[in-house]
Amino acid sequence: MNVIYLTTLEKQMEEGKVRQAQFFAGEKTGIWQAMWNEVNDNGKPVQDIWYEGISWEELVHAIRKGLQLKLAEGYKPLLRGIGEEQTGLSAKAEMTQLLQYYGELNADEAVYDELRAWRREQSFKEGRSPFILASNRMLQMIAAFCPQSLEELLHIPGFGQNRASKYGGDVLRITRDKQRQTDFPLDWVAGATDRPQFEAWMNRQLERRVQKEAARQSGKRRLLEAMASGGSLAQIRTELSFTSRELVALLEELEREGYEVLAGIESELAKVPSEQLAEAERLFAEMGDRYLKPILQGLYGEQLPDAQTADGVYEWLRLLRFKTRKMKEEAARERDSGQKAG
Template structure:
């Protein structure tokens, strides 16, 4: 096997001052097959692991990034720097430090109260809770306890509009709690241990890269199922997706340029042709960005109650037809841009 990359790592542990766990991470290639390996020498002896073995370069890189992030989050550091470094601007790094500090020092009691407030606001406005405030923003608020709207706007994710709409209610929750720090939050950088912050950053990368691997694996499963002529119900069985999630995955595959027409055609066999035509014409008239106006156009504004099986089924038809509609729209746009042959 040809080794194309190798770097040494070490982890210094406080409980064994003066000693370090040593490791090597390597990438090798043989006969078109890529391998990633991890060889570690610690107090328990030497052990080796194969992180990845396969022909795909992109899959190999995804596994390399994810597995290395796991080790870096666990305290290993490269002997040769630059192995896993992503530059961020000063502002971006400062924001990450605030996030890190808030996750390590936030008040769970205040976070729970803010979460309850968010649920009430979202229900009253008919919005998803994350549109009111993200979990990460609630963590920031629970940790730094702004006592005025001006302080609230110093937190990442709070602009003037959000402060004007929700600031008074948020401050009513946080201002009654005693704190022993002040805004601005320049002191956070001195309070936050650099090694703890670096491990936290790598933990964020670990989560992100793991999600990438899972998305890639799901994409391969779906494409293989389509090639084999599997039904949507069968896809649900082996992926664990709901019908809506499975159809949304088909929409994403179409956006990425994959052909899902065979599966869409099979799933639309139960939809009468006149209904397909009505949905198509509604998309032509109203566009394909929102499903609800198309639903009302085709089936009437006084359609079934939310949560009914028939309503969910109709939304499935709309999503499946939208896949077909968007594919033809892309084809038309491509044809318009083609030069005419002589």
């Protein structure tokens, strides 16, 4: 069984007692399964199968309905995902969640749009994913609290010294002169938050995480099917609404699981002009493959393409990098085998 999500929940009972339950979702040979396990008042284990079948959409519907019912009964998640420590949220983690919740509700839309425009431009300059630069939630918090100094900016979760030294000036140029109704430090947020609404928001985050993981597993299967039938990786990426980074991450995961993925990558790279491919391979060998922006600059010189064209180039560069890394690994293994045999 391929476990896609496993989390423990608990419910406060009478006389200070706690009842624990476990929610599980998984897949085996194309069959999706979601179930709820708990121990009843008599101490006997009870298993409730919410869904078992081949439809991913029906699985997601069953998970959403089942979790909503259990959360309404008073169950609260302990585990945030597979392999995470079985504890409730620490005070720091809960404060982070509170600030994210407040940011989602109260972000100044005009400031948020300015921040996203800055992120888009900066990520293009660096050749990095916008969401590595700063997540939407981080930008929402900044747009909600409008820090006016570097010290205040450091109160935003995730915006540490390193990010502040690189981007603090740019961000503050957007937020420094904006009017705001709140102040720093942000410890007032907890008291200003509607607790039941916050708990409901937390529960929705749990549902989204489960659904996202289920979508990823479904995407892996559809990706395999597309490659087996000679389908386009670009087409399947569009259908699944994956970024090129997410697509390559899935390919790497499938490769680790023993699937042959290079043929599908070769088919996709065959659409790129051979001269560009050869030049990119030369640049990878000369400059390394950690960063893609230097490769893009090497291909186009000072006349860099527009953002849409660059996105397409980055997409096939990621596939080419995946291929070249696999070829290097295979060559290294062959050398090691030859040395051992000798």
